Amino acid sequence: MIRPRALTWVACFLYVSVLLAGLAMAGMGVCPIDAGLLGFVGVFAVLCGLEFAESRRTTTRVTAFAGLVARAVLFALATALDCQGNAKVLFALLPLMAYFTLGRRIAFGLAALGLIALGASVLVRPPLRHDPESISDLLMFAIGVVFALAIAVIAEREEAARRRAEMLLTELSDAHARLREYADQASSVAAVAERRRMARDIHDTVGHHLVVTAIQLEKSAAYRPLDPAVADQALTDGRDSARLALQEVRRALETQRNDPEFALHTALTALVDRLDDPEFTVHLDLIGAEQHIREPARLALYFAAQEALTNARRHSGATVVTVRAELANPTATLEITDNGGGFDPGSTTGHGLAGMRERLDLVGGNVEITSGPTGTRLVAMVPAGTHLESAR
Known part of the structure; x- marks a missing residue:
């Protein structure tokens, strides 16, 4: 699955929050300032570095599993070094991380396994079973896991919707480009068809009358020495044909919208x-x-x-x-x-x-x-x- 970029910032925000809480406790004298505190700070520095490293490279299932194990070890180390026990909340991140790197089945299985293990450890040990703080930690861990998985499901759906929107946008852009190409082709075809129609009209109307004019002029010239009357009539007919050709041109310019029915x-x-x-x-x-x-x-x-x-x-x-x-x-x-x-x-x-x-x-x-x-x-x-x- 694709690891959301927001997951890195959510994890680092939680790391920094727990780290600042531990430093605040040390500043108020509740926790000692010693080598354990330096180790505590070092653990969170390593955790943040791990998050940014994974966000910049492609994660396989093997590396994802290794990263999950490494986080579990670092969370356990941070919990051991935290005098107030606030670092226990970090374990709620493990199902969230697993959801986006190993799949939802492993994430839900890991969450159920963690809840069962923690609940069993509290319930089978009488001191913890009667300790309100232990019961509170168990409930807070369960709430944290459920909340984390709910966020993961919502984030996955939002990511899927975003990818679908991007895909639809790409398809729409491609369709728009194809439509523009088809429109250009249709315009070219229409232009060619219009030129052919105009060529037919010119040939069949103006061209015909000009041919008749030429025929009559040739006839007039041929008959002038033999029969002037026939020559004059041919000349008249040629002039009439030329006039008809001119009328056809004018009619074409007026688009013939108001012409009577042919x-x-x-x-x-x-x-x-x-x-x-x-x-x-x-x-x-x-x-x-x-x-x-x-x-x-x-x-x-x-x-x-x-x-x-x-x-x-x-x-x-x-x-x-x-x-x-x-x-x-x-x-x-x-x-x-x-x-x-x-x-x-x-x-x-x-x-x-x-x-x-x-x-x-x-x-x-x-x-x-x-x-x-x-x-x-x-x-x-x-x-x-x-x-x-x-x-x-």
């Missing part, structure tokens, strides 16, 4: 109208009502259509594209087919298809793309009426 039918119709021309014909077929589909899912379908149409217009060489949306329970489906030259879906490295998959995944949907020399088919599906994470 209408998929209206948005798809406007998208087809912007891209449809004699060289790139887009057919739209919208089946079913969209009210039972949550806005994040409708947005995901719209951006999927936007990405597919933009890619078909810029890269596939397609002349005809069909957009078919079936907004039915339990799954809403968007199918886009073109007659372009096709591509390898696994070889794309841009943000468009990756952002499309991320948006659909956030609302519990998925996308399937098949492509070949005769065209490309994209099918995007989302569960209708679900309460999943917003894609915006």
